[in-house]
Amino acid sequence: MGVVIRTGVKTVIGQIAALTTGQPPKKSRLEKQIKFFVHFLLILAPAVGTISMIVGGLTFGWGNWILLLSTSYAVCAIALVPEGLSATVTSILTVVARRLEKKSVYLKRLDIAEALGSAKIIASDKTGTLTKNVMTVTDMWIDDLVIHGFPRLDDHTLRELKTLETFKPPISDILLAMAVCNKADFDYDKDVKIDINEKFTMTLNRDQSSIAAKAKQAPAFARLNSQDGATRTTHRSIYSTILPFSSFGEFLRYRNLVSKRPALGAASDVAMLKYAAQVIDVGKSRRTNPVVFEIPFNSKRKWQLVIIKKRILANNQAKYKLIMKGASDILIKKCDKIMNMNEEEVPLDENERAKFERAVETFGEQGRRVIGFAQVEFVEAGNFTFNEKAGNYPQEGLIFLGTCAIMDPPRDETADAIKSCKDAGIRIFMVTGDPHTTAKAIAEQIGLIDEKPANQSNWEIGKGEDIPKLTHRDWGRLAARKSLVFSRTTPEQKLLIVEEMQKRKQVIAMTGDGVNDSPALKKADIGVGMGSGGEVAKQAADIILMNDNFASIGASIKEGRLMFENIKKLMAYVMPHAITELWGIWIYYLFGMPVATNSLIVLSMDLGTEIPPGIAMCNEPFESDIMERPPRQNGKNIVSKALLFYTYGYLGFLQAIACFLSYCYIFWSHGINISDLWMSALDHWKADGTNFTSNGHTFTVDEQLYINRQAVSAWQVGIVFGQMFHLFSARSLRESMFKHGFFSNKSAIIAVVLEFIMLMVFVYVPGINEFLGGAPVPVWCWVIVAVYSIGIFFFNEIRKYCIRRWPKNPIVRIFKF
Structure with a gap:
């Protein structure tokens, strides 16, 4: 029978959940920036439409004000609002999510990838993220004696090899602690085969009965189905029998295979379980030493405790043994004696403590986790x-x-991933529960810190216990370091690290895998959960690393940067044609010339020819220096002032000139002077107009309407065909297209072909061109646009060269977006 003492938010789990769910929902940076751009367009489009209507009314009068109103607002609204933006941005996000999925990164929110690209700090766990999480007990330290590998067994008979009593205290006591004060256990639900020798294989299963003891009894073993010519023998537990070894070499082979058995539990517990299982009978030790009380390990106290009942004494008394295992520097403070190899309990004086500290420091310098x-x-x-x-x-x-010393080697790819992040201007914080020396050693092995005097000012190591004592100035100093290592940290201290970095306008990605990590994951700009972690942490995280690998974070940042750049490239491609479309109506309102575009033509471009290239931008590959640039500044938006200047400023007007030349060629080809078009639309170029005369040529109303339709199509050719050339300029922000590769994005080539086919249909197919208000145009319109657009392409190449050559020049920065 149990007694409930707390429920809901009054429990520890409830308090953590309240701390996590109590935080306001995070809006991604991408969501904020797109929202800002939409608000900008909501102001700009009506403003431009109103100005256009007023100018048109002053030019043509207010007699037909309904047509004037509808034309002004329809064309301006359609031109300025990129109708395909939502579809293309969503496509870019989806492509990034699919790429990251192949790299074992699961995005819970598509738009969080943009925040990854702007990350300035990665605060990462050590175990399992920077290291392999394949822990192995390598040494034992007892009475200032280091035992490398396993305690010696070659002086004992084979029948004694798995008997705990084989060893003397304190070795036997440590092995018992590894077996009993341990929450890990082998995964009996999986069919694990251990080859003893070439004659038979043992299949371990909890539900099967024990049969046999020696190799010479093998013929009497219960025989199961043969597999690969090997007879299989079943046992209830590998610990419940004296194994039938015919030689010590066979025992060593068995011990190696036991180390590969799957087990469940914390990595360090599993390491100690496998170490003990290769020396003693863990199952028997657990059965003969029943635990009557237990305090599990947690990240605050950093130790586990069990009490076993050894035997019953007289007068209803019993003898108990308390066993503790955990952080050695914490356990040593609870002791006043130490056991030597002669089984003597000697005072834990300053001399003995100095030996202990020297041993812990030596193991720590080798990157070992030390368990006491x-x-x-x-x-x-x-x-x-x-x-x-x-x-x-x-x-x-x-x-x-x-x-005991436990080795957890760094992942093979960690050092390269950290170097890549450093080259990209990203600072790495290693946050670990390990002691100072171990954390420092691992940080050196993976290249996070460098002991060279010239580089010592770039990094710092802090202890978790000192984090709450840090002042505002201390945090400012730490925030300026390129690398930080926090040792002996708790999940609560992780949250404090996140909050202090965010106060200093730093975009931080925080990793975590436990329930206690969830507040920090929720608070961080990018919460990174582990695939092997708890469900609460996964729920609080924004992305999940299914392989728990730090290198995947670096790959995610690279993809996030690419996503940001591809959206910016998309904007740089889509937005300029708004100016060319507006000029198509402005030359009518401002100069009284024949109208150059209409709402149907604008719609055919925005919802037709512009869509394939926009979607193709999703597959644009990385520029070669994408991970060599520092993270972008906090205030830098996708639609920056420089981008607005590029699209709505000089490039939009340059493209409008190409459209105007193509438009003018139509009139030149009919022998009409452009100067004669000034204010001609007041009386001509409409169904109820009069004949028009230029250069001695008189044009009837029908001829005027046809020429005007040709001019509309010529302007359309100027926009769309010019955008085909502009696509190649927009595909890179800094890198020359001759290096980036014209054919590096096959989707873009296909998109250009589709765009060209659609344009040909809109211009030359009878019925369709008439419906849109156009007519076939001569080939010279195409030639004029092509030559002029090639000039714009090389203008952009020069602009990109200047950005690469003089990136901080104030004049160059005006043209850099």
Whole structure:
């Protein structure tokens, strides 16, 4: 029977959940920027439409004000609002999500990829993210003696190899602690095969019965189906029998195979379980030493405690043994004695502590995680109930047994990934629960810090216990470091790191895998959960690394930068034609010339010819220096002032000139002087107009309407055909297209072909061109636009060269977006 003492938000889990869910929902930077751009257009489009209507009314009068109103607002609104923007931006996000999926990165929100691209800090766990999370016990330290590998066994008979009593204290006590004070266990649900020798294979399964003990009894073993010519023998547990080794070499082979068995639990617990299982009978040790009380490990106390009942004494008393395992520097403070190799409990004086600290520092400098072990025996009532809150168990005066060193090697790709991030101007924070020396050693191995005197000012190592004491100035100093290592940190301190960095306008990505990490993950600009982590952490995170690999974060940042640039390239491609479309109506309103475009032509471009190139921009590859540039500044938007100047300023007007020349050629080809077109639309170029005369040629109303339709199509050719050339300029922001590659994006080539086919249909197919208000145009219109657009292309090449050559020049920065 259990007693409920807390529920809901009053529980620890509830408090963490409240801290996580109580934070306001995050809006992505992309969402904010797109929203800003939409608001900008909502102001710009009506303003331009109103100005156009007023100018048109002053020029043509207000007699037909309804037509004037509809024409002005329809053309201006359609021209300025990129109708295909939402579809193309969504396509870009989807393509990025698919790319990241192939790299084992799951985006919970598509738009979070943009924030990844702007990340300035990555605060990463060490274990499993920077390292392989394949932990192995490499050494034991007892009484200032280092045991490399396993305790010696070659002096014992094979029948004694898996007996705990084979070893003497404190070795036997440490092995017992590894077996009993341990939450890990082998995964019995999986069919694990361990080859003892070439004659048979043992299949381990919890539900199968134990049969046999020695190799010479093999003929009497229960035989199962043969596989690969090997007879299989079943056992309830590998620990419940004396294994039938015929030689010590076979035992070593068995021990190697045991280390590869799948197990469940924390990585360090699994490492100690496998270490002990290769030396003693873990199952028997657990059965003969039942645990009567346990305090599990957590990141705050950094130790685990179990109490086992050794035997019943007289007068209803019992002898208990308390075993603790955890952070060695914390456990040593609870001890006043240490056991030596002669099984003697000697005072833990300054000399003994100095030996311990030297050993821990040596292991730490090798990048090892050091786990300490302590115990104490005591007598208490046989039916005594231990309680964590009451603290009715020994907490001081323990006997220190020794330590084990656990190796967790860095991932092979971690060093290169960190170098790539550093080259990209991204600062790396390693946040770990390991002690100072271990954290520093791993940081050196992966290239996070460099001991060279010239580089020592670029990094710093801080202890978790000091984080709450840091002043505003201290945080400012840390925020300026290129690399930071935080040792012995707790999840609460992770949240504090995030908050302090955000106060300094830093975009931070934080990794975490536990329930306690969820507030920091929720608070960070980009919360990065681990695929092997808890569900609460995954729910709080924005992205999930299915392979728990730091290199995947670097790849995600690269994709985020590409996504940002591709959206910017999309804007740079789509927005300029708004100016050319507006000039098509402005030359009519301002100069009284024949109208150069209409709402149907504008719609055919915005919802037709412009869509394929926009979608093709989704597949635009990286520019070669994308990870060599620093993260963009916080205030830098997708639609920046420089981009507006490029699209609505000089480039839009340059393209409008090409359209105007193509438009003028139609009139020249009919022998009409352009000067004669000034204010001619007041009386001509309409169904109820009069004959028009120029250069001695008189044109009837029908001829005028046909020529005007040709001029409309010529302007359309100027916009669309010019945009085909502009697409190649827009496909790179800094890199020359001769280096980036004209054919590096096959989708763009296909899009240009489709765009060209659609334009030919709109201009030359009878019925369609008449419906749009156009007519076939001569080939020279195409030639004029092509020559002029090639000139614009080389203008952009010169602009990009200047950006690469003089990136900080104030004049060049005006043309850099």
